[in-house]
Every structure is written in structure tokens, then in C-alpha cells.
Amino acid sequence: MRFSIMFLCTLVYVTIAHTIRVQEKLSAYDILEQYDFPVGILPKGATGYELNSNNGKFTAYLNQTCSFYIHSYELKYKPTIKGVISKDKLAKLKGVSVKVELVWLKIVEVTRIRDKLQFSVLGIASADFGVDNFLESPQCGCGFHCNNLQKIGDVSSI
Ligand SMILES: *[C@@H]1O[C@H](CO)[C@@H](O)[C@H](O)[C@H]1NC(C)=O
Numbered sequence: 001m002r003f004s005i006m007f008l009c010t011l012v013y014v015t016i017a018h019t020i021r022v023q024e025k026l027s028a029y030d031i032l033e034q035y036d037f038p039v040g041i042l043p044k045g046a047t048g049y050e051l052n053s054n055n056g057k058f059t060a061y062l063n064q065t066c067s068f069y070i071h072s073y074e075l076k077y078k079p080t081i082k083g084v085i086s087k088d089k090l091a092k093l094k095g096v097s098v099k100v101e102l103v104w105l106k107i108v109e110v111t112r113i114r115d116k117l118q119f120s121v122l123g124i125a126s127a128d129f130g131v132d133n134f135l136e137s138p139q140c141g142c143g144f145h146c147n148n149l150q151k152i153g154d155v156s157s158i
Helices: 002-023 028-034 151-156
Strands: 046-051 057-062 066-070 073-086 089-100 103-113 116-121 125-130
Touching (some): 089 116
Antiparallel strands (some): 073 089, 089 103, 103 116, 116 125
16 A cells, blocks of 8 residues: 555656656757757857757857867857757857867867767868767856866866
8 A cells, every 4th residue: 555655656746747847948958959969069058049940940049158178179159059950960050169279260060970979160170079078068167177177187188
């Protein structure tokens, strides 16, 4: 008897939790996940998004310009990021740049190939990073290492 009440409570709880979740409006991060991207390709501070699910036109809004380091690259996000999203591919990207040898270059495409993310710069050069680098959204300024600043030294030597 006791067991079945517990079971029932659990069932009711799960049902309610699920319903609430479904009713919540999706965030820009949820949209990325729907297209098989990790949330960490978008920094914290997204205030909203627009998505045309017919043609994949996607715009994400950040509350500020954002820059941080990933490994030894400095990335910069404008407050408005645009692109065309499809499963595992974010094309025609606008608003994200990377600093390479003192020069800011635009990142025009992000493609997921299994457990790697490939960032293409101007469609010519590209750099690959493991998807597991992006499981959490970076924070502007300290990026992926806000709680563990010591790690920056380790990572930049990779
Ligand atoms: C933007 O959002 C982030 C994350 O929520 C927050 O830490 C930051 O202070 C915000 N910046 C501004 C300018 O409001």
C-alpha cells in the first residue's frame, strides 16, 4: 500500500513536471539543442531569439557584446547573432569573430561532425574542438573557466 502511494505520487509529480516543461517557452539554448548543437556555442546572457522553422533563419539576442577565450583563441559575440540553422550545421553566421594573430576574422559556419565542432573562418580555414568543450555556455569575460581560473594556464598550453 505504502509503495503504491509513493508510486502514485511520483507519477503525479513526473506528469506535472513534464507539463510545466512543455508549457515553458523555449530558449535560444533549447533551439540549439534541438538542432543537435551543445548550448555552449552561445554564451550566457541570451535574452531571446527568432526562428523561422521553414528556412532555418535563426537570430539570437545577447544582453551585451561578449568576448572570452577558448584555448588560445579569443572569441567575440555581437549582441545580435544571425545564421541559418539545420541539424548539425549553422551556416551564414553573422556576429561571431575569432582573433587569430592579432586579426579579427569572422566565423561563418559551425558544423558538428560526430563529437567535434568545426568552426570555419571565411569558409577557408577551420578549427575543430570537441563537443564536450561546449556542454555549458561560457560566461562573458571568463568564458569556460569562471569557477576554476587556475585551469586557463593548463588549457592555453594545449
Ligand atoms: C547579461 O547576462 C549575464 C548572464 O545572465 C549576466 O551575468 C550579465 O551581468 C548580463 N549583462 C548585462 C550587461 O546585463
